[in-house]
Amino acid sequence: MSKAARVSGGWIDEHHEGVRYGLAGVVLVDEQSDFQRITVVDSERYGRGLLLDGCWMTAERQERHYHEALVHPALCSAKAIERILVIGGGDGGTARECLRHRGVRHLDMVEIDGLVVELSKKHLASLGGGCWDDPRFLLTVGDGIAWAANCADASYDVVIVDGSDPAGPAEGLFNRRFFEHCRRILRPGGVFATQSESPEAFRQVHLDTVRLLQDVFGHADPLYGWVPMYPSGWWSWTFAAADGPRYQSPLPERAAAVAAGCQIWSPRWQTGAFEAIPAFIERELSA
The missing domain is CATH 3.40.50.150 (Vaccinia Virus protein VP39)
Structure with missing residues (x-):
């Protein structure tokens, strides 16, 4: 079962072993494919970014x-x-x-x-x-x-x-x-x-x-x-x-x-x- 990105108060977070890694921004797309949850965000700091199953993959300025x-x-x-x-x-x-x-x-x-x-x-x-x-x-x-x-x-x-x-x-x-x-x-x-x-x-x-x-x-x-x-x-x-x-x-x-x-x-x-x-x-x- 795929995990969604965690969104709270304008933050999009990946949680990993008791630590969270987040960007302030908004979710543009959140869809379930045949394989995983795909989330596209627009962040304040790094531009648009991509998460798969709630894990950060990439962003325009990273x-x-x-x-x-x-x-x-x-x-x-x-x-x-x-x-x-x-x-x-x-x-x-x-x-x-x-x-x-x-x-x-x-x-x-x-x-x-x-x-x-x-x-x-x-x-x-x-x-x-x-x-x-x-x-x-x-x-x-x-x-x-x-x-x-x-x-x-x-x-x-x-x-x-x-x-x-x-x-x-x-x-x-x-x-x-x-x-x-x-x-x-x-x-x-x-x-x-x-x-x-x-x-x-x-x-x-x-x-x-x-x-x-x-x-x-x-x-x-x-x-x-x-x-x-x-x-x-x-x-x-x-x-x-x-x-x-x-x-x-x-x-x-x-x-x-x-x-x-x-x-x-x-x-x-x-x-x-x-x-x-x-x-x-x-x-x-x-x-």
Whole structure:
């Protein structure tokens, strides 16, 4: 059963383990899809925002903290970037950032909930920007887990998982079988990327995700940044590759082509974000 966003006295809140994360604003849309509760709000501070099952997903003046961190370490480091797979990402922000790279020739986005896409295009149009009409972009409304399982070996140069917390329709995006398929469908020199939760608010999920990716791919490292509207404000993204930690070394030409248009990501920021692993997480991962 889905959870609704909690609305009281002009505040829209996500409640997580005794803490609430809220924005002052108004609810524009609150609908139940076949998969989850979708809420679109207009906030005073961050503009229009999206919640799924009562959990914050994105907002107009927060989304770059998340999307730039998820996309550019992968697309600036993979051996090639002609074919990209995005699983989830129905608001369009991840696809938009991917398509800023001129080397991308085809991008498949597989989003399970078509209503998320519909409402995002209508109410959060700035997130997707021109991605919806880009001839390189192909949207499939369907199950990304099944898509990965059914793809041929070495189908993509980069695979990006832009899913919500590991519950409901996103639950299957955080398990060994799915990650093994993601490795199988990557081409040699490919890079895998996923959001990997907060090391504070979702500590065990974060640790389990990083460990599992290290085991499946051989090389995986978390990168740390901030998305102030998310639980704790402290977030992570984890990158993996089979042939070494190539995701830590952006290719200068690709980086230069996109960095000027970024608000958060840069090669310098990325270096610091990989190095910003907290001591307690580093000890856990080394144990």
